[in-house]
Amino acid sequence: MIQTEIKKLDEALNEAITIAGNKQIPQLFSITEMIDYIDPFLFFDQAKHIEGNRVFWASSAENFYLVGAGEAFDICSSVDRFDQTEAKFKAMLAESLIYNSYRVPGTGPIAIGGFSFDPEKEKTRMWQQFPASQFRVPAYLLTIVDGVTYLTINTVVRPEDHQKQMEFNIAKNKKMLLANNTSLPEGPVINSKIEIDPVGWKELVRRATNDIKEEKADKIVLAREMRVTFEKKANISPILSKLTKAQTNSYIFAFENSDSCFLGATPERLVRVEDQHLLSTCLAGTAPRGKNKEEDYQIGLDLLRDVKNREEHEFVVKMIRDAVTACCIDVDVPSQPVLYPLKNLQHLYTPVKARLKSEYTIIDVVKRLHPTPALGGLPKVKSLEYIRENEELDRGWYGAPIGWLDAYKNGEFAVAIRSALIQGTEASLFSGCGVVKDSDPEAEYQETNIKFTPMLSVLGG
Ligand SMILES: C=C(O[C@@H]1C=C(C(=O)O)C=C[C@H]1O)C(=O)O
C-alpha cells in the first residue's frame, strides 16, 4: 500500500501496527521525510554506531547520493538469483506500508546490493561473507537528489510491536545519524603491497591470445589481484570521501558485510531505468591520460583510431545492442565511440538509449547484460567458462552488477570495477582487461596497472 498524504511518524506507525495486527502478517513500514542537508560521508561514518551494516552509492557527476545504515530487510538468493531477487522484492512490497509523498527516485523502501561475478566459480575465504546475490533495504536511508535531502526510515512492523518503544529507538538513531558536529576519521596508510603472480598472469594472457587466434573465443577479459596491508584497521568513510572527490564521472559504491567492505569508484554504468527510460553504457578500450593537453589529445586520437581497442569495444557494443533490443523500443546506439576521460585513464565510450517495454524491469535487463563482453568476453558462455577454468582469482563481487532499485520501478546498476575488498588491516584490489587476438601481454599488464591507481591512491599507497 502506498500512502501519498504526509503523515507524522506516530500516526503512521500506529496505523501500520494496526494493519499488521489485522492481517496477522509483518509489514515493511517505510516513511520518507525531507530534512536539512547533512554531509553524506559524515552520515555514513556515524552509521557505524547503528546496529547492522552500511551501504553507499553516489553518482559523482550528478550529485546523487544514497547512504544506508542498518537493515530493515535482506534479500539473498543463490539459484536463479536475478529472478529470485525480483520476486522477493515484489513480495516484500506487497506487504509494505509506504508513506512517501515525494516519490523521488531513490527514496522509500529501496533495495541496494549486488551480485557475484560467477556463482559457479569456487568461492575462496576472502569472499565468504558475500553471497551470489544480496540486497538490503536500509533501516535508515539518506537520499540526496537535485540538492534536496530526504531521510527514509524502513522497519518491519509486527502485530506485537510497541509503538512508543519504536518511536524511542528511531529518535535515538536519527539523532546519532544526523549529528553534524562530528568529523571524518583518518584514512588508511599502506604498509605493504604485493601483486599476485604477475608473471603467471601475463602467461595466461599469452595463452588466451593464442586460444582466440585458434577461434576458441573472440574476446576474454582477464583480471588479477593486488594485496595491500595497512598500519591500522582501515576507516571506510574517508576512503569514500576521497574517491568521490577524485573520481568524477564515476559511481562510488560500498557494501559492508560485518568485517568486510567491498567498495570502489567505477565509470561503467550497466543500466539505469527511470520512468522506463533506459540508459546503458559500452565502455571498453583503454589508454592513459597525457601529461599535458597536447599529449592527452594525441593519446585520445590514437585510442580512437587503434584497431585492437576498437575491436575490443565493438564486441561490447554488439552484445549490449542485441540485449537491449530484446526488451526495448526506440533503441539508439551511435555508430562511433567517443572518449570517456577519467583522472588516470581514458576509455572508448558508446552510450545506449532506449525505452524499456512495460513488461520488463531493470533486473530483467541486468540478467540479460551480465556479464557484458567488457567483463566476461564473447561469446558469453565460452568466455565465462574460460575465465572460470583459467583465471586464478576469485572475483567475488568484482566485475559484477552493483546498484539499487526502488518501489517505483526506477533503479541503476554499475559494473563493480576499480574496486577493492577491505577486511580490517588488509585489502585486495582488482583489475582486469579485455584480451583479443592482437593483445600484447606486457601492454595488458600495464593497462591493469593503471586501473589499480584510482583505488591505490585513496588507500594511501
Ligand atoms: C575490467 C576492467 O575494465 C574494463 C576493461 C576495459 C579494457 O580492457 O579496455 C575498459 C573498461 C572496462 O570495461 C577493470 O577495470 O578491471
Ligand SMILES: [Mg+2]
Ligand atoms: Mg583494454
